[in-house]
Amino acid sequence: MSDRRTLGMGELEKIENRPFEKAPFARGAMAVNKKRGDIVVLTADLGKYTDVYPFRDAYPEHYYNVGMAEQALVTVAAGLSHAGMVAYCTTYGAFATRRAYDFLAIACAHGNANVKMFAGNPGLTTGYGGTHQAIEDLALMRAIPDMTVIDPCDAIEMAQVAEQAAEIEGTVYCRLLRGNVPVVFDETYRFELGKAKRFGTGTDIGFISTGFMTERCLDAVQALRAHGINASVLHVGTIKPFDAAGIAEFAQSVDKVVTAENHILIGGLTSLVTDALYRSGTLKPMLSIGIPDRFIECGSLPYLQTKYGLTAERVGQQVLAWLDAAAPVAAT
Amino acid sequence: MAKTLQYERPNEEPSFPYLRQKAHQLRRNMLEQAAGKGQGYLGQGLGVAEFLSALYYHEMKFDPAQPAAADRDRFYLSTGHYSIALWAVLADLGIIAHEELKTYGADESPLEMSTIAGRVPGVEMTGGSLGHGLGIAAGAALGLRLKKNPARVFCEISDGELQEGSTWEAATAAVAFRLDNLIAFVDCNGIQADGPLVVPIEPVADKWRAFGWAVTEIDGNAIEQVVGAMHWARAENGVPKMIVMRTLPGKGISRLTQREKAHFVRVDDDEWDTLRRELEEEYNV
Structure with a gap:
């Protein structure tokens, strides 16, 4: 305990x-x-x-x-x-x-x-x-x-x-x-309604995130660099009106997509991104990080956020595990 | 009943024959809308004709030529399905064309079976989902006070709506914010969707008193009592006013009032001429 x-x-x-x-x-x-x-x-x-x-x-x-x-x-x-x-x-x-x-x-x-x-x-x-x-x-x-x-x-x-x-x-x-x-963004950041904002230029992984998960994804980008993975983050501050074109353009510029939201994986950012990418014909491998389809128990925030995969560390771990699982088996 | 009048009002001295005649015209307008449709919220509408006559032709500061004027008194009809009664008023005031009345409930007609804000001038709120009106009216009364706007807010709710918890949340807030520019009416007609009131709601007046409102209780079909209650409600005494109004659904046409207490009146095709005739006959008695 x-x-x-x-x-x-x-x-x-x-x-x-x-x-x-x-x-x-x-x-x-x-x-x-x-x-x-x-x-x-x-x-x-x-x-x-x-x-x-x-x-x-x-x-x-x-x-x-x-x-x-x-x-x-x-x-x-x-x-x-x-x-x-x-x-x-x-x-x-x-x-x-x-x-x-x-x-x-x-x-x-x-x-x-x-x-x-x-x-x-x-x-x-x-x-x-x-x-x-x-x-x-x-x-x-x-x-x-x-x-x-x-x-x-x-x-x-x-x-x-x-x-x-x-x-x-x-x-x-x-x-x-x-x-x-x-405080995650610097003072030059400007919220624009309905407009997603890109951070970084990495193209191995493209995080598409909303809310405080953007903070965690930005931290995960740093951690993944040590593993030779170059990632970037698209922060989606507005859920509606949704920047479907911006999301598709971003996804087209990266190899793989990871969505991350502090929300159940039903009807939120992941659903929106899936919808936008399919409609735009942008089919990329995709990992979704968010709250599972269940009510969550009481607990300290570090405990809950770690358990349900929302910390920066856990975001990085989930991405690495996903990449490992997807890696082609070496030819013998 | 009426206290000394202290404030200038558009028609300070009520003319009861005039207000009775207006109530009758509103009933005619309602029949015109319902005729031939076989069914509708005619009963409720007929029941509030005296109330709307007193409100629009005596008490409210409302210029039909400027239905969105900033200093107008507001009327929030929480029971949106009473729209038939509001269309009757707006047609009589010339805000909507009289010929439009027969389109009530028809596809593409702005005269919908329930009020939608923004579609017809003079409609203050989207009604129909019950339990919304009193809270919105309270907010409007608070906002007007903050704007130092002397306009008053009138709100109609129904006895059935007293079953909605949101009504009592609004009742609490209106007292907490000392909204004496809010004058509400609860139309106690005793019917709801499933028939006569399905759960006990009395004593209505005592409930409002217990919530801290100033309360009076009247026969809502007696025009002198309606006007008297509106004069009573002019008091600027720091509390919201509730006028408990007993009305008879179908009032003005005995045949309808004697029908089984119906939320949604059904009328046979060959019966409309009879209803029209009876409305005129009963008015002339």
Whole structure:
């Protein structure tokens, strides 16, 4: 039995391998309200745990808490948009999607409501088990017509999406990275809606990744270099609208494709990539890294992410094992 | 019943004969939409004719020439399947052409069986998935207050919708945010898809009182009571208002009110002329 344990609510894992920023979402939300003045942050009893207190303290008259009531969260947000405000909602993704699906679909997306849902605890970023881990949220949200779906990688991208979201027409579902969020990209990075971004030039392996898996893939690229493998990464920050052309072009430039997502391997990035590549006639050997088709137990994040193959180290190992298995048997 | 009027309203002195006549015209418009179709949400529509007459022709600040004006009072019809009643109003106000009424429910007609936001001017929300309206109306009331816009928000929900948990989430939020610019009406007509209310929902008024709303209870088919309740709801006292409105489905045509309490009225082909005649006869009594 490991001496690691599931962390308490609000307790944060240590980040040792790279710099991090605290509450980048609040930074972006405050910046956009400073510019526009029409942002209202609404939360459902998770203000403290979705990093909105800095916003609340800066703009107390623009902060409302509906209590544990996700359906009210989403309908009130839709109504605020009818009155000309822009609602930035926060809760956990598991609750936003599972508890308020009809409301996000009909009260928001159907009427093109200017509602932005920032949904915490995506995939295995919480150790609280199946109830709290939003492992299928991208699949659920991208199936809604007119919904924009974003899965940011790091603190830089999180803050930029928060700042840009008000300008994106209609309803947006964005995975929320909260607490101490790693800084992976440099300050020159610019999030562009619907546009995948390439990192590196290696062509042996092309990682296509979203969310925090891009961080893990970038680290795996370094590790694979020691094995003589040159890889590159295509970060897909926007799940919908999906950059199918960019994905196909990238895949055509590499020998093998590895998809990586902090999401169940049903209906998320892997499904999108498979679809895009088949339709474009780009058939490459492909390995898919993601959460298996099952509910995940409670545990510490290093334990869970290692067990389910989402750490940089495990990404590298899975790629090497896949390459070994595929290697031609030497002629005798 | 009505308290002293403190605020300027478009038609400050209600003319009850005029409002009764408008309710009758709305019923005619509804019959026109339903005629020949064999079925429809006619019963519910007929039941709220007095309510809509008082709302659109007396209480609400709403200029049909500018249905999207920023300072208009908003009306959220949560029960989207009452669209037949809203089309009746919008046709009478000239927002939609009267000839269009007969296209109700037809392929490609904007007069759908349920309201869709953005398709017809004057429709504030997509209704039909029940339990959405009160929360949206609460958000609009909050947003208007933040915008320092004095417009008020009216919202109709139904007794069946009280079975939706989201209604009570919205009820809680509206009190928490002290939305006294939100005036809601629950249409208690006693019917839902499977027939008469399938689970007990009374005491309706006490439930809203317990949630912290200011509540009054009226006969929703008595125009004086409807207007009186709307005047009562003008109070700026820090709490949202709920008007519990008892209505009779099919009101105005006895033959329909006596029919088995039906959510979706079915009418034989040769019966429409009779219904039209009875509507006029009963109005003239």
